[in-house]
Amino acid sequence: MPKLRSDFRRIGLALCAGFLVAAGAQAQTRTGAGSTVSNTFTLNYSTGGFSQPQINNTASPTAFTVDRLVDLTVTALDPSVTAAPNSTGNIVRYRVTNLSNDAIAYDFATANGSTTYTPSSVAVTYFIDLDNDGVLDAGETLRTYTGGSASVDVSSDANVVVIVTSSVASGTADAAFANLVLTADSLFPVTSVDPTCSVSTCPAGTQIVGDSNGNSLNGAAENVLLDGAGVTDAANAGNYSANALITVVAPTLAATKSVNVFSSAPGSDAACAALTSAAPGNQYSVPGACVQYVISITNTGSGQATTLNITDRLPAQVRFIKAELGTSTSTGFADDGNVAGTGPVLTAPSAAENCNGTSNCLANLTDAVLASNQNGQIRIWARIR
Numbered sequence: 001m002p003k004l005r006s007d008f009r010r011i012g013l014a015l016c017a018g019f020l021v022a023a024g025a026q027a028q029t030r031t032g033a034g035s036t037v038s039n040t041f042t043l044n045y046s047t048g049g050f051s052q053p054q055i056n057n058t059a060s061p062t063a064f065t066v067d068r069l070v071d072l073t074v075t076a077l078d079p080s081v082t083a084a085p086n087s088t089g090n091i092v093r094y095r096v097t098n099l100s101n102d103a104i105a106y107d108f109a110t111a112n113g114s115t116t117y118t119p120s121s122v123a124v125t126y127f128i129d130l131d132n133d134g135v136l137d138a139g140e141t142l143r144t145y146t147g148g149s150a151s152v153d154v155s156s157d158a159n160v161v162v163i164v165t166s167s168v169a170s171g172t173a174d175a176a177f178a179n180l181v182l183t184a185d186s187l188f189p190v191t192s193v194d195p196t197c198s199v200s201t202c203p204a205g206t207q208i209v210g211d212s213n214g215n216s217l218n219g220a221a222e223n224v225l226l227d228g229a230g231v232t233d234a235a236n237a238g239n240y241s242a243n244a245l246i247t248v249v250a251p252t253l254a255a256t257k258s259v260n261v262f263s264s265a266p267g268s269d270a271a272c273a274a275l276t277s278a279a280p281g282n283q284y285s286v287p288g289a290c291v292q293y294v295i296s297i298t299n300t301g302s303g304q305a306t307t308l309n310i311t312d313r314l315p316a317q318v319r320f321i322k323a324e325l326g327t328s329t330s331t332g333f334a335d336d337g338n339v340a341g342t343g344p345v346l347t348a349p350s351a352a353e354n355c356n357g358t359s360n361c362l363a364n365l366t367d368a369v370l371a372s373n374q375n376g377q378i379r380i381w382a383r384i385r
């Protein structure tokens with residue numbers, strides 16, 4: 001029976017596909033607000049073998065007006081983003097979907113939810129996202145939005161991407177955050193699909209208020225608000241809201257410089273260069289002694305410090321021996337991808353250079369970043385002259 005079973009399976013799949021198509025078609029095609037739905041019936045019968053006149057209601061069909069369903073959803077396309085202190089143009093996007101059976105214009109309002117910093121320079125733009133990919137494509141028009149105004153008409157089932165940009169003030173602390181709530185509210189469109197609309201009953205750009213005195217089967221379409229409750233809005237109010245979180249990510253740098261006498265009398269520059277710690281016993285900073293300077297940078301913030309530039313000019317009383325990078329953590333300084341070349345680049349003077357304190361013996365670190373929770377060091381060996 002394998003053949004029969006596979007036929008059954010094929011029929012089953014075909015049935016499922018049919019249901020899916022039907023369900024999809026139903027979801028995407030709502031009968032337009034203001035449509036008139038009429039229906040008739042006929043009754044034929046006989047008695048004693050002789051047919052009798054038909055009974056029907058074709059002279060007065062049952063009819064009703066399809067009311068205006070108002071529904072929408074708002075979701076955050078960027079529910080959680082990070083931003084740097086002193087940054088501008090930080091973007092969070094939301095998707096607004098018109099689930100009504102009419103074109104709707106929207107009021108877009110932004111508000112601060114729970115915050116520890118206040119986003120500034122908040123601006124709203126939007127576009128009707130024809131392919132619903134969240135991205136502004138050719139053929140889609142980006143529009144600026146002025147608070148309190150009405151958007152362009154959004155067709156039934158169409159999606160709008162609302163882009164909210166904001167700035168973070170300089171000095172805003174690491175881990176500060178802002179919750180940014182977008183609420184879309186339903187307004188009458190300029191061009192409704194509803195033939196029962198008049199300028200006075202559906203004034204463009206004004207709030208759609210739900211009907212409150214019960215259904216009238218015929219006449220003008222009544223407004224039925226069937227939206228749910230978003231993060232801050234109530235159900236059945238013609239609106240919906242969603243939240244996006246912006247978290248400030250900043251480096252927190254602490255820098256120290258120390259000097260340690262490795263040996264009172266190393267004997268040679270090469271011997272000084274070979275020391276990795278102080279020799280046993282008391283060591284003194286006498287002429288000829290080998291010392292090590294350590295510049296140590298630690299990032300305890302959650303953001304990466306970039307475009308680092310550290311310079312150290314040795315004083316005239318020493319001779320430069322060597323310099324190298326070090327760390328007390330896993331990686332220390334790393335390449336700055338936004339600076340050409342592969343870093344970190346430590347530029348050091350020539351070995352055995354007698355320093356003059358003004359124009360030579362310069363150690364310089366460039367093309368470097370220091371990630372969160374990393375320590376980076378520049379270690380410099382020198383001998384006292």
Ligand SMILES: [Ca+2]
Pocket residue numbers: 129130131132133134135136137140
């Ligand atoms: Ca698109």
Ligand SMILES: [Ca+2]
Pocket residue numbers: 211212213214215216222
């Ligand atoms: Ca009514």
Ligand SMILES: [Ca+2]
Pocket residue numbers: 227228229230233234235236237238239240241
């Ligand atoms: Ca609502």
Ligand SMILES: [Ca+2]
Pocket residue numbers: 335336337338339340341342343367
């Ligand atoms: Ca680089």
